[in-house]
Amino acid sequence: MTEKSVARLEYSTPQQPLTVRRFFMGILSVPEVGVLIPLIAFTGIFAAINPTLLTPDSLSPMLKAVSFIGIIAVGEAMLLVAGELDLGVGSVAGLCGMVAGTLMAFHHWPLPLALLASVATGALVGVVNGVVTTFVGVPAFITTLGMLWIATGVNYLLCHGIPISKDLSPALLKFGDREPLGVSWAFCIFVIIAAVGELVMRFTIFGRRVYATGGNAEVARMAGIDTRLVKLTCFVITGMLAALAGILTTAQYAVAQPETGKGWELFVIAGVVIGGISLFGGSGSVLGAFLGLLLMQVIQSGLTMSGFDQNWQNVALGAILIAAVAFDVLRRRIRRL
Amino acid sequence: MQHALEMHDITKEFPGVKALRGVTLQVRRGDVHALMGENGAGKSTLMKILDGVYPSGTYAGQIIIDGKPVAFHSPHDARLRGIGYVPQEINVVESLTVAENIYVGQTATNAGFLVSQRTLAERARLLLHECNIGLDPRRSIASLAASQRQLVMIARALSTRPSVLILDESTSSLTLEETDNLFRVVRHLKGRGVTCLFITHKMAELFELADRVTVLRDGAVVSHFDRGAFQEGDVVAAMVGRRIENFYPRRESAIGTDEVLRVQGLTIPHPHLVSRNVVENLSFTLRRGEILGIAGLVGSGRTETVNALYGRNAYRGDVQVEGVPVRIRNPRDAKRLGLGLLTEERKKEGLLFNFGIRENISINHLSGVSRAGFLSRKKENQNARLYMQRLAIRAPSPTTPVLNLSGGNQQKVVLAKALVASPRVLMLDDPTKGVDVGAKNEIYKLMLDLAAQGIAQIVISSELPELLAMCDRLIVLWRGRKTAEMSKEEATQEKVMLAATGSST
Numbered sequence: 001m002t003e004k005s006v007a008r009l010e011y012s013t014p015q016q017p018l019t020v021r022r023f024f025m026g027i028l029s030v031p032e033v034g035v036l037i038p039l040i041a042f043t044g045i046f047a048a049i050n051p052t053l054l055t056p057d058s059l060s061p062m063l064k065a066v067s068f069i070g071i072i073a074v075g076e077a078m079l080l081v082a083g084e085l086d087l088g089v090g091s092v093a094g095l096c097g098m099v100a101g102t103l104m105a106f107h108h109w110p111l112p113l114a115l116l117a118s119v120a121t122g123a124l125v126g127v128v129n130g131v132v133t134t135f136v137g138v139p140a141f142i143t144t145l146g147m148l149w150i151a152t153g154v155n156y157l158l159c160h161g162i163p164i165s166k167d168l169s170p171a172l173l174k175f176g177d178r179e180p181l182g183v184s185w186a187f188c189i190f191v192i193i194a195a196v197g198e199l200v201m202r203f204t205i206f207g208r209r210v211y212a213t214g215g216n217a218e219v220a221r222m223a224g225i226d227t228r229l230v231k232l233t234c235f236v237i238t239g240m241l242a243a244l245a246g247i248l249t250t251a252q253y254a255v256a257q258p259e260t261g262k263g264w265e266l267f268v269i270a271g272v273v274i275g276g277i278s279l280f281g282g283s284g285s286v287l288g289a290f291l292g293l294l295l296m297q298v299i300q301s302g303l304t305m306s307g308f309d310q311n312w313q314n315v316a317l318g319a320i321l322i323a324a325v326a327f328d329v330l331r332r333r334i335r336r337l
Numbered sequence: 338m339q340h341a342l343e344m345h346d347i348t349k350e351f352p353g354v355k356a357l358r359g360v361t362l363q364v365r366r367g368d369v370h371a372l373m374g375e376n377g378a379g380k381s382t383l384m385k386i387l388d389g390v391y392p393s394g395t396y397a398g399q400i401i402i403d404g405k406p407v408a409f410h411s412p413h414d415a416r417l418r419g420i421g422y423v424p425q426e427i428n429v430v431e432s433l434t435v436a437e438n439i440y441v442g443q444t445a446t447n448a449g450f451l452v453s454q455r456t457l458a459e460r461a462r463l464l465l466h467e468c469n470i471g472l473d474p475r476r477s478i479a480s481l482a483a484s485q486r487q488l489v490m491i492a493r494a495l496s497t498r499p500s501v502l503i504l505d506e507s508t509s510s511l512t513l514e515e516t517d518n519l520f521r522v523v524r525h526l527k528g529r530g531v532t533c534l535f536i537t538h539k540m541a542e543l544f545e546l547a548d549r550v551t552v553l554r555d556g557a558v559v560s561h562f563d564r565g566a567f568q569e570g571d572v573v574a575a576m577v578g579r580r581i582e583n584f585y586p587r588r589e590s591a592i593g594t595d596e597v598l599r600v601q602g603l604t605i606p607h608p609h610l611v612s613r614n615v616v617e618n619l620s621f622t623l624r625r626g627e628i629l630g631i632a633g634l635v636g637s638g639r640t641e642t643v644n645a646l647y648g649r650n651a652y653r654g655d656v657q658v659e660g661v662p663v664r665i666r667n668p669r670d671a672k673r674l675g676l677g678l679l680t681e682e683r684k685k686e687g688l689l690f691n692f693g694i695r696e697n698i699s700i701n702h703l704s705g706v707s708r709a710g711f712l713s714r715k716k717e718n719q720n721a722r723l724y725m726q727r728l729a730i731r732a733p734s735p736t737t738p739v740l741n742l743s744g745g746n747q748q749k750v751v752l753a754k755a756l757v758a759s760p761r762v763l764m765l766d767d768p769t770k771g772v773d774v775g776a777k778n779e780i781y782k783l784m785l786d787l788a789a790q791g792i793a794q795i796v797i798s799s800e801l802p803e804l805l806a807m808c809d810r811l812i813v814l815w816r817g818r819k820t821a822e823m824s825k826e827e828a829t830q831e832k833v834m835l836a837a838t839g840s841s842t
Contacts, residue, residue: 205703205710212700215691222647222678222686223700223754224669282691 032288034327035275038320039295046302053305056182064252066297067186068093068245070290073268074190074197075238077289080272081201082234083214083281084133084140088125088147089242090264094257095151095158096122097246101256102158105167114169115247122243123236125151130232148265155258165255176251186248193241197286210234214281270317271296274324295320339404341366341532342387342501347398349382349391356382357396357556364501369523369533369546374553375576375773376743380536381425383553384503387534388422389415402501421499425506425536427486429478436461436474439492461492468495469525482635484515491522502526503534508542509771513801513834514634520546538773540569541802552576577775584774585806586782590789592809593625596660597793598646598762603654605638605645605817615641616817619654623762628784628794630808632801632833638817639797640681643764646795647671647678659761672701677760679751681767681797687751688739695721695735697750702757724753729779745776752783763787764795769803781807801830815839 047053072089079086100118103109109117129147133140180188201207212220213227220227242261250256275292277284299320300313342364349357357379364370374380385391387400389409400407402418409415412422429438436458461474470488478486487507494502504523508516523533523546537543543550550562552575560575574580601620607613616638623629631639645652648667656663658674665671671678680686689697698721699706706716721735728749732742739750748768755763765784769777784794784807798804804811811828813821813836821836 203711205707205712208696208700208703208712211691211696212689215689216686218686219689220700222649222668222680224672224758225700226669282689 032276032285032291035288035291035295035324039291039298042295042298042302046298046306049302049306053302058301058305060179060183062297062301063183063187065301066293067184067190068249069264069267069271070190070293071186071193071245071248072238072242072264073272073289073293074193074286075234075241076268077272077275077277077284077286078197078201078210079231079234079238080269080277080279081214081281081284082210082231083217084231084234085144085269085279086129086147086235086238087141087144087265087269088129088151089238089268090261091148091151091155092122092125092239092242092261093246093249093264094259094261095125095155095246096243097250097260098155098158098164098256098258100247101164101168101250104169104172105164105256108167111169111171118247119240119243122239122241122246124239125242126236126239127232129239130228130235133235134228134231159256159258161258163255163257168250168254168256172247172251173254176248176254184252186252189244189248193244194286194290198290201286206230206233211282214283216282267296270321274321276324276328278328279325292324339366340364340401341368341403342534343399343401344383344387345399345401347383347386347396347400349379349386349396355556357386360398360553360556360558362551362558364532364534365549366532367527367530368548369527369535371535371537371543371547371550372553373537373543373550373572373576375775376745378553378576379556380553381505382556384422384505384534384536387415388412388420388503416497416499419498419500421494421497421502423487423490423494423502423504423507425509427483427490429486429489431479433478434458434474435465435472435476435478435481435489435492438478438489439464439474439496441493464496465492468492469522484511484635487511487515488519488522491519495526499531501532501534503536505536506538506771507535508537508539511635511799513799514838516542516799538771538777539800540572540774541800543572544569554578573774576773584778584781585803586778586785588628588785588788588809590626590785592627592788593791593793595625596622597625597658598623599655599657599660600646601655601657603642603645603652603656605641605650605652608650614817616645616652616814619814619817619819621812621819621822623793623795625761625793626788626791627810628788628796628808630804630811631795631797631814632804632811633814633837635799637814637837639814640766641817642814643678643766643795643797644680646764647676649678672758675759675761677755677758677763679748679755679763679765679768681770683744683747683751683770687754688747690738690740693736693738694725694730694732694742694750697739698724698753698757701754702759705757720757724757728753728756728783743773743776745772745779748772748776748780752780756787760792762793762795764797766797767799768796769798769800777803801833805830805833813837 052058072093076086076089096118099121100114103114103117125147129143132138132143175185178185201210209225209230212223212225213230217227246260249260271293272289273279274295275289277289296317299316303312303316340363344360344362347357347360348355360383372380386396389412392410393408407418430441439461440457458474465472465474470492472485472488508519511519527533535547548564550567550572551558552560552572554576562572570580573584599622603616603619604614605616607615619642631642633639641650644650646665648665648671656665663674689700695717699717706720707713718735725735730746730749732746739747742750769780772780788794796804796808805828809825811823811833812819813833815837816839820839823832
């Protein structure tokens with residue numbers, strides 16, 4: 001394999017007249033293109049079927065809807081790059097939203113303290129996930145699946161299964177009501193966090209360590225990287241972002257509901273994987289994950305607005321998920337040749 | 338004399354390159370025929386054609402076996418026509434036994450569908466006995482060393498009773514003793530009329546085993562040699578297209594006088610067995626710029642020794658770096674103390690295959706290519722270019738994926754990675770494993786350069802000539818104990834082998 005590819009490399013570099021082909025190969029080798037092209041294509045197709053798709057009135061709810069999952073996805077993307085996984089994100093988001101809600105409504109904590117406690121809860125969950133997974137050695141799949149149930153259980157214990165809508169901080173609700181840029185604060189925060197996440201992963205030492213850890217933990221360790229700490233950090237970031245998503249959901253819907261976050265984990269993981277993050281760790285980018293989430297949302301909203309039966313959404317989502325990974329696999333094969 | 342195998346005018350193209358150009362190969366029956374050439378010369382491509390991996394029709398030319406033209410459409414076709422192939426990579430199923438691995442894919446069955454362990458083991462026992470391979474068919478693969486696994490691979494190839502056996506760099510992970518054992522097997526097979534095609538990078542093996550040699554370069558046959566009609570220099574010149582003067586370069590620089598490393602009473606407990614130690618009471622010192630060789634068979638504790646010094650194995654004993662007693666608990670400690678390690682597992686432990694050359698080189702020294710936690714693309718590129726130039730890493734750009742590099746160039750990237758951390762002591766575990774002749778020579782030169790700069794080195798190698806030529810001093814391990822220590826002048830192949838097999842004490 002290597003022998004062959006080297007031969008080709010050496011011979012083909014100086015004399016490649018097929019510049020057009022090289023151009024396309026070059027584009028294809030930029031990982032984010034794999035999701036950008038379908039994003040543009042699907043947006044175009046749905047806009048052609050129903051031109052109102054691209055009006056502010058329909059874009060706004062679309063982008064609002066993707067924000068919560070998107071914020072969590074930034075953390076999940078980092079975690080997957082590091083070679084780990086968090087299945088509990090949705091239920092942790094629900095729990096943290098509820099923590100903020102109960103502290104405000106039942107215990108009359110001031111808003112900043114309640115928010116701090118909520119984010120701290122998310123961080124704590126991340127620490128537990130990280131310690132159990134990397135230090136004890138329980139696979140992340142199991143650790144975080146367990147955490148999914150624990151968080152759900154604690155959530156219902158906190159509120160006794162009853163949504164909290166009274167006595168929530170008016171400042172928080174006002175914040176949730178605002179529509180900057182015609183969308184919501186949650187979306188703006190999503191964009192900012194995605195941008196920061198991309199910068200961190202691409203341009204900082206920490207980001208490089210995350211990629212190295214996911215690429216080959218043993219090599220990373222030998223380079224002096226504390227891979228357990230790297231993974232733990234990613235778990236904590238994911239937990240805190242889940243908390244943030246939970247708080248923003250509570251703010252936007254003016255209610256802390258125990259059902260918040262149910263099933264999010266699958267959308268988060270699907271979106272991130274559609275965006276080109278490898279489940280095996282070490283590759284993909286936050287930017288790709290961001291585009292992947294948008295693509296997922298465009299397909300869901302586009303189908304609804306084009307008059308398809310609701311259930312086609314699920315069919316399409318499944319198909320695009322498989323197609324995305326298939327594309328990724330094929331792209332790697334092309335690059336390897 | 339009729340040829341057991343002829344390949345006529347084989348031409349194989351991949352998009353963008355001709356991998357083989359009109360290669361003609363004639364192999365006499367019962368010969369051990371060596372195929373030499375640098376990485377990328379087309380040896381493996383040729384063998385894959387012969388093995389049916391590249392099916393008939395995807396290449397031009399003809400294969401003739403025993404005078405009859407054949408067309409293989411799959412490796413299975415090749416098996417049926419008596420071709421046995423032992424690939425370069427060891428490819429065994431860890432959870433199965435030796436017997437099951439030998440017959441994987443062609444299981445012995447009872448009543449048509451039940452796997453009979455007993456029949457399988459019995460068949461494997463007969464086969465192993467016949468081929469003179471001393472392995473228990475019931476042992477699980479997990480308990481076998483790399484070399485024993487290699488023998489399982491060979492037994493698997495022999496299980497179809499081939500008339501032509503292809504060995505693709507089968508000795509690259511074997512020690513001298515194991516190589517000898519493998520050669521005994523090959524000679525034994527030869528005695529039974531099996532023809533053997535043998536790909537290797539090691540000159541010594543060529544002289545020991547080969548009846549004929551064919552040298553490939555850039556996809557074409559450049560020369561044939563018959564046994565006794567060639568010298569090492571001729572073959573190397575044919576392979577690289579030029580004569581390499583001083584394959585083992587001579588050390589010109591002086592060795593420093595101050596001690597950089599002192600190891601006393603190093604004992605490394607066995608990772609699983611409580612009562613056993615893989616290394617016992619080992620002591621040695623290392624001076625600035627000195628190259629110390631550790632000779633010994635696989636399993637003698639040589640790899641464990643360097644791994645312990647890099648914080649990857651727990652140890653007892655005293656280690657001093659530049660006179661200061663230290664405790665090395667993990668690779669981070671080792672790195673901080675100025676120790677560097679290049680492991681023998683380049684693919685598994687040496688490189689980050691999700692990265693290009695640039696990122697692989699800088700991973701060991703991120704602080705040097707960044708400012709306040711932010712990586713500087715400019716510094717990283719400069720750093721990568723510097724090392725690519727210093728180590729003559731041949732690649733189109735610093736961003737070339739390491740996956741696309743030849744073994745020799747990959748090894749140089751691993752070396753560059755170790756060097757950016759500016760080590761005082763560099764430990765090299767089989768640094769020329771799976772590396773072609775030209776690149777070997779370059780690595781030797783580099784070792785001397787580093788020595789001249791004062792970097793002390795501990796070198797492990799399965800190739801004794803390499804150790805004898807490159808090291809200023811040698812220690813020999815046998816079952817975890819030091820059985821000999823000798824200077825370059827004192828050392829001979831015999832002395833080292835005796836000590837390595839425990840016979841000198």
